[in-house]
Amino acid sequence: SQQGEEDxxxxxxxxxxxxxxxxxxxTSINNLQWYxxxxxxxxxxxxxxxxxxxxxxxxxxxxxxxxxxxxxSLLITASRAADTASYFCATQETSGSRLTFGEGTQLxxxx
Amino acid sequence: NAxxxxxxxxxxxxRGQEARLRCSPMKGHSHVYWYRQLPEEGLKFMVxxxxxxxxxxxxxxxxxxxxxxxxxxxxxxxxxxxxxGDSAAYFCASSPQAQExxxxxxxxxxxxx
Numbered sequence: 001s002q003q004g005e006e007d008x009x010x011x012x013x014x015x016x017x018x019x020x021x022x023x024x025x026x027t028s029i030n031n032l033q034w035y036x037x038x039x040x041x042x043x044x045x046x047x048x049x050x051x052x053x054x055x056x057x058x059x060x061x062x063x064x065x066x067x068x069x070x071x072x073s074l075l076i077t078a079s080r081a082a083d084t085a086s087y088f089c090a091t092q093e094t095s096g097s098r099l100t101f102g103e104g105t106q107l108x109x110x111x
Numbered sequence: 112n113a114x115x116x117x118x119x120x121x122x123x124x125x126r127g128q129e130a131r132l133r134c135s136p137m138k139g140h141s142h143v144y145w146y147r148q149l150p151e152e153g154l155k156f157m158v159x160x161x162x163x164x165x166x167x168x169x170x171x172x173x174x175x176x177x178x179x180x181x182x183x184x185x186x187x188x189x190x191x192x193x194x195x196g197d198s199a200a201y202f203c204a205s206s207p208q209a210q211e212x213x214x215x216x217x218x219x220x221x222x223x224x
Contacts, residue, residue, distance in 0.1 A: 033212055042115075042202055042215040043154070088153060097209035098144060098167055103153040 005102050012108040019076040021105040023089030030094045034074050037086045081111045117216035124193050132188040132219045136205030143186045148200045193223045
């Protein structure tokens with residue numbers, strides 16, 4: 001079954017606006033990670049948040065984690081056209097090591 | 112630090128041929144993972160290996176697919192007797208520890224004609 005599920009599937013905003021993407025999951029996790037993928041390229045690791053953390057920042061990125069609701073959000077502030085990409089959440093369960101990815105959110109930032 | 116290196120970048124095979132995909136992890140990374148991605152979809156886990164050991168192959172099809180990570184040399188994902196449905200992007204990733212973020216390669220795009 002799908003572990004990480006992103007919402008929305010697609011998001012289109014204007015440059016300078018904030019973009020928020022959500023991720024829900026089903027099982028207990030050790031950590032949750034967000035990745036970015038430009039079209040036709042490999043994934044780039046953005047941020048990792050552990051199950052005992054509630055919020056984490058990295059530059060223009062802010063990630064929150066609510067383990068009681070089994071959900072996470074990724075906020076990109078002051079978006080740029082170069083932020084256009086697919087964004088995936090991925091979970092690592094407590095018992096294992098493999099990452100389970102969601103289907104992704106396609107973000108388009110219009111100049 | 113060259114990152115995770117995958118080759119070839121593009122591979123075309125006729126139905127029934129064998130495909131060999133190679134992955135050299137980042138220096139110092141002993142955990143290697145293979146994922147498959149179909150167009151417009153997320154990544155599907157295939158196999159997790161450490162040097163000379165398969166740790167988790169629960170995502171690998173039972174037939175035609177195999178993976179190895181020898182003591183010396185790159186990790187190899189091997190697909191025998193390829194079919195059109197094997198056409199996809201295959202990504203390799205590595206990590207230094209089991210519960211850490213992954214570094215991904217640029218992928219191998221396999222096309223079966």
